[in-house]
Amino acid sequence: MNASAKAIINLDVEGPVISRHLYGHFAEHLGRCIYGGFYVGEDSDIPNSGGIRLDVVEALRALNIPNLRWPGGCFADEYHWMDGIGPRSERPSMVNTHWGNVEENNHFGTHEFMALCELLGAEPYINGNVGSGTVKEMSDWVEYLTRDGDSPMVRLRKANGREEPWKVPFWGIGNEAWGCGGNMSAQHYADEARRYATYCRDHGGNKLYRIAAGASDDDYAWTETLMKAVNCLGCAKEPRGYFQGLTFHYYTVPGPWSDKGSALEFDLDDYYATMVKAARVEELIAGHAAVMDCYDPKKKVGLILDEWGTWWNVEPGTNPGFLYQQNTMRDALVASVHFDAFHRHADRLVMANIAQTVNVLQAMILTDPDSGALVLTPTYHVFEMNSGHQDAASLRVDVKSEGTTRAVGENELDTFSVSASTKDGRALVSLTNLDADAPLEVDLDLRGRTVAGVTGRILTADVLNAHNSADATGVEVADLDGLTVDGGVLRVSIPAHSFVTVDLELA
Structure with missing residues (x-):
């Protein structure tokens, strides 16, 4: 039968609105996501605007891309934004210790990212440095981007060529604080998140949506610790406004971490094991939402899945630290299953960001380093076919x-x-x-x-x-x-x- x-x-009979931000994206300084993906430099033969690759922009605009998260990921907690402003020839280089131990010239920094968001028509989601940074560093970054007037950071921004402030609503308070973001305990990070959030100010008409770095997979205790930081169990009070959202991360990895399997060579057992892992995302969303409901029954604090997608072994012959993988029909079905779960939990889940947009993990777009060709992946097509759900x-x-x-x-x-x-x-x-x-x-x-x-x-x-x-x-x-x-x-x-x-x- x-x-x-x-x-x-x-x-x-209409239910909760499906936020367009559930179709968000993630661009980390990792492999060829930024350099060779989004950014090719002004001297490239590939058509660009200020070094930003225009065919990538055009392809993503067709998805109605709502937001873009940057600069990481793990990279965010070793990135010092002041090194990425001013004349490019004068910017100090840095070592990307997390991803390939490569040296970066910082030619793609704050102004380039904001220009990219403007070309995309996407809202910027900036992840601040809590792991190796300071409260002042993050506070100054908010001021540099969003304040008008004559403050020190405003004068610096204007000296670097931008008169008017930008609108930057989404700010991540660190990333994966339980791991690469500082190996903190939940309570220590919750205290740090409240401290950092206190000094990330609203300037002018720019109202911040502060996002606390949440759990890995099913660590519901981490989510509860963050919720305790803003409200008491079962009380009728409104959550304190230290942060407006919290995250969790979940990757579809059917095999052991040491050998995640091939993106291209797999059998039926591998396929079905992948689909079981993908479908589990609904259980995790519901689990974190249930914890949050105990402390926030009116759902004032948003749940955000700002890293999700398949994670396979890198393609043979590529840098292990660059996380470059192919993308098949299997990956497309992983994406479609995730979106159905997102839609069903639109009352609490307010944002999601696939990892990552170009050339890394479950990417929308692959760029060929030899020919310069742009390739749209099967996952790209799921995003495009589903774009009508945004804000519906x-x-x-x-x-x-x-x-x-x-x-x-x-x-x-x-x-x-x-x-x-x-x-x-x-x-x-x-x-x-x-x-x-x-x-x-x-x-x-x-x-x-x-x-x-x-x-x-x-x-x-x-x-x-x-x-x-x-x-x-x-x-x-x-x-x-x-x-x-x-x-x-x-x-x-x-x-x-x-x-x-x-x-x-x-x-």
Whole structure:
């Protein structure tokens, strides 16, 4: 018997808004993400603006990229921003001890990052240095970027060519303080976060959204310690405003850390183990949210997953510290499963940032160092197909399925994933069939609104490890034909290992 599912969607019953910031990105000084990815220098033959690669900008603008996190990651806690301003020829170099032990010339710094955000139309998310920095250093950075008038930092910014302050809402108070950000205990970091947040000021009309560095994976005790820093258990008080959000990090790594597996060479057992790990993100979101609810039942503090994605062994012949990996149909399905979970928890999850945007880990874009070619990965296409969910109202989806569960070791994997949203007289439904071999028939029972038109798109490939390179395209988006609504029910046939979006025009 073929697998089947029925999904009931009440198009007139809107839930929490899916923040566009759940489709955020992450750019660290790591491998070829910045240098050779975003930034090629003004002397490059590749078309650029102030050294920023314009075809990368164009590709990301097509995703409606909402925010970009920079400069790290682990790099953030060894980065001293004053070394990255002023004339490039006068900037001191530094050693990137975390990622390849390479020397960087600091040619891409604060002004270049802000120019990149302006070209992208994205809001900047700057991660400050808590691990090796000082409170004054971070406070001065906020002042340099966001204050107007005649203060010392304002005069320095103007001397470096920028008269008007920028809008910089998102500020991370360190990164992974439990590890590369200082190897701190939860309580020690919570105290530091309150201290740093105190001196990160709102200047003029720029209101800061301060983000505390949260847990790894399922360390709910770390989240509870941070919540205790802003409120008491079970009390009715509003959380104290030291920080407005806190993070956690979760990577999809099915193998041991010492041997994470190949991005391209894997079997069915590897594939299903990956999907089990990807699906676990929903458990973790719900776990951290439950802890936060005890201290913040009105959900004033946002939960942020500002590092997520697949992490494989680096491609053979590349620098182990550069984390360069290929990106297949398997990675695309990991992304689609994550987004469905994000949409279902839009009441608490307010931002997410995939790691990373260009040439590192589960990237949107790969740039070929020899030919200069730009490659859009399968994961890029999931972001683009899902872009209609940004700032849309989530819709509850009730599912009854048959034959869509699979035993994977000691775990059980549901091979059907779905989410939906509505805005501007339209609805978007995202559907994923994780079964590697079998198609799936889905009946969408659409209630509460009349459907005036329907179109569909599909992302799939003949094999799970299909990918795109400078030489060949193995995964691309196609139209999904034959969609009609009969009696309020739409039947969607989803091939094996495929991602589908259905766009509904509502009367």
